Amino acid sequence: MNADTPMRDAQTHAIIGAAMAVHGELGHGFLEAVYQEALVLEFATRGIAFQREATLPIHYRGKPLSCAYRADFLCYDDVVVELKAMSKLTAGDSAQVINYLKAARRTKALLLNFGAPSLEYKRLVLNLRESAKSADNSSPPC
Structure with a gap:
């Protein structure tokens, strides 16, 4: 697992630009909720394919x-x-998203914080190969 490796790809770049x-x-x-609604409009304007409130098994x-x-x-x-939308992201916020990625078997995420004076984001x-070793010890969120 490498939680802070930059993913300089066109998709994440486009999402961060919209944010x-x-x-x-x-x-x-x-x-x-205000930022989420505004992002719906911005994603649509920029042609970014998205699902809002996507359910991931x-x-x-x-x-x-x-x-x-x-x-x-x-x-x-x-x-x-x-x-x-908080004053500052914490290590716990990143850990939460990493756990979501593990449990949902996904590999890429963006954590966007609109609560600070400047947009704060983490790629x-x-x-998944490394996290599979520890998957049996994970507690998925319910």
Whole structure:
């Protein structure tokens, strides 16, 4: 697992650009739902493929659980996007998204924080082969 490896790809670049446009227009201080709604409009304007409140199944020992993780967005059917609107991101926020990636068997995520004076973002990458060794010890969120 490598949570801080930059993913300089066109998809994450486009998503971050859309988030910067939203933050530039609205600033900080709104609830997360406001930024989510604005991102829907910005993604559509920019032609970014997305699912809002995408349900991602959670697996335990190779079997799907009845509970699932609901991502704020799933963009390009590949990138999990988690939104926050707090004064500062914490290590716990990153760990939460990494756990979501593990449980949902995804590899890329963006953690976007609209609550700071400047947009704060983290690209998170998960190596599924390395995380498979520890999957049996994970507690999926329900």
